[in-house]
Amino acid sequence: MATAAVHTAPEAPHATTRTVLVAGSSGFLGHHLLRHLRRRGDRVRRLVRREPRGPEEVRWDPAGGSLEPTALEGVDVVVNLGGASLGRLPWTPAYKEEILCSRVDGARVLAESAALAVTRHGRRVRFLQASGTDFYGDRGEQVLTEASGPGAGFLAEVCQQWEAATTPAADAGADVVLLRTSPALAPSGGAIAPLTTLIRLGLGGPIAGGRHWFPWITLADHVRAQLHLMDSALAGPVNLTAPGAARQGELVDALASAMHRPAVVHAPRWALALAGRDFADFLASSRRVEPRALLDDGFTFSHPDLAAAAPWVADRRREARR
Numbered sequence: 123m124a125t126a127a128v129h130t131a132p133e134a135p136h137a138t139t140r141t142v143l144v145a146g147s148s149g150f151l152g153h154h155l156l157r158h159l160r161r162r163g164d165r166v167r168r169l170v171r172r173e174p175r176g177p178e179e180v181r182w183d184p185a186g187g188s189l190e191p192t193a194l195e196g197v198d199v200v201v202n203l204g205g206a207s208l209g210r211l212p213w214t215p216a217y218k219e220e221i222l223c224s225r226v227d228g229a230r231v232l233a234e235s236a237a238l239a240v241t242r243h244g245r246r247v248r249f250l251q252a253s254g255t256d257f258y259g260d261r262g263e264q265v266l267t268e269a270s271g272p273g274a275g276f277l278a279e280v281c282q283q284w285e286a287a288t289t290p291a292a293d294a295g296a297d298v299v300l301l302r303t304s305p306a307l308a309p310s311g312g313a314i315a316p317l318t319t320l321i322r323l324g325l326g327g328p329i330a331g332g333r334h335w336f337p338w339i340t341l342a343d344h345v346r347a348q349l350h351l352m353d354s355a356l357a358g359p360v361n362l363t364a365p366g367a368a369r370q371g372e373l374v375d376a377l378a379s380a381m382h383r384p385a386v387v388h389a390p391r392w393a394l395a396l397a398g399r400d401f402a403d404f405l406a407s408s409r410r411v412e413p414r415a416l417l418d419d420g421f422t423f424s425h426p427d428l429a430a431a432a433p434w435v436a437d438r439r440r441e442a443r444r
């Protein structure tokens with residue numbers, strides 16, 4: 123497997139200032155992306171699902187299919203990170219419907235607007251659309267690149283429909299990048315914060331035996347990869363995952379060791395299934411994902427493997443400096 127150099131330099135102020143429209147900007151990934159966009163001098167426009175509170179905010183209603191017609195005026199890059207939280211349990215049938223529709227509806231509205239910006243106004247628009255490595259389903263030992271086909275299961279199906287909703291933009295000639303994102307590791311917050319919190323409390327351990335491949339990326343690299351993709355010519359699916367693939371047990375051991383905690387509390391699959399079978403699949407599916415497109419595009423990871431990532435995740439003092 124390819125390895126990448128450790129790169130820790132903060133992003134430099136940008137030569138070309140871009141206008142970037144972000145949906146889902148109040149969330150874990152969006153919040154951090156905004157900070158870094160501002161830091162490198164880009165102009166930020168936020169889509170909000172409530173009354174706008176300032177000139178930076180534009181109202182949209184993804185469920186109702188509406189977006190201010192002027193929302194994409196002057197916009198170079200659209201980033202869609204919106205969708206009902208996967209962290210809210212249980213995933214009842216009604217909530218699963220919300221997980222799906224909140225993603226597909228928002229992606230479709232933005233894709234249609236990006237298509238209009240290209241066809242009606244002749245603008246060049248890059249559209250970065252969130253998706254997940256859940257796209258690949260449960261694939262055992264198979265090495266998965268962007269060329270691999272989709273898998274089965276609820277979240278795999280969500281990702282396929284989510285990505286398909288961007289078709290109007292791609293058909294119109296916008297550069298659509300599908301951010302197939304792994305669970306992002308951070309000192310706090312994010313989709314797998316409950317796992318890191320348990321490890322910090324000495325209550326972590328392997329899930330469902332811990333032998334399955336568990337893709338991951340640090341929040342720092344996720345932000346850097348998005349900034350890279352805004353400037354690159356790459357389009358299509360891109361795996362946002364660290365090159366140092368790990369089994370779930372290895373991930374827990376590395377984090378526990380960096381936090382000076384034991385990792386002995388096993389969580390069997392049947393216990394996860396108490397929160398719903400689809401949620402158990404989310405944590406126990408095996409996905410050995412490679413970031414082939416990013417590496418081929420010259421992206422270097424700050425935290426390419428667990429040896430680099432675990433101390434960064436363990437150090438909560440970093441939160442103030444992120």
Ligand SMILES: NC(=O)c1ccc[n+]([C@@H]2O[C@H](COP(=O)([O-])OP(=O)(O)OC[C@H]3O[C@@H](n4cnc5c(N)ncnc54)[C@H](OP(=O)(O)O)[C@@H]3O)[C@@H](O)[C@H]2O)c1
Pocket residue numbers: 145146147148149150151152169170171184203204205206207208220224225228252253254255303304305306307312313314
């Ligand atoms: N974090 C990860 O490790 C990870 C991994 C793989 C994929 N992803 C995907 O990347 C995206 C961003 O992740 P995240 O961790 O930042 O998620 P998050 O913290 O749950 O934030 C998602 C944002 O989406 C908006 N939102 C919430 N409910 C919504 C609804 N019903 N309809 C439309 N928008 C809604 C909210 O922003 P506003 O209130 O500003 O609209 C919310 O802050 C998600 O779609 C997630 O599935 C994340």
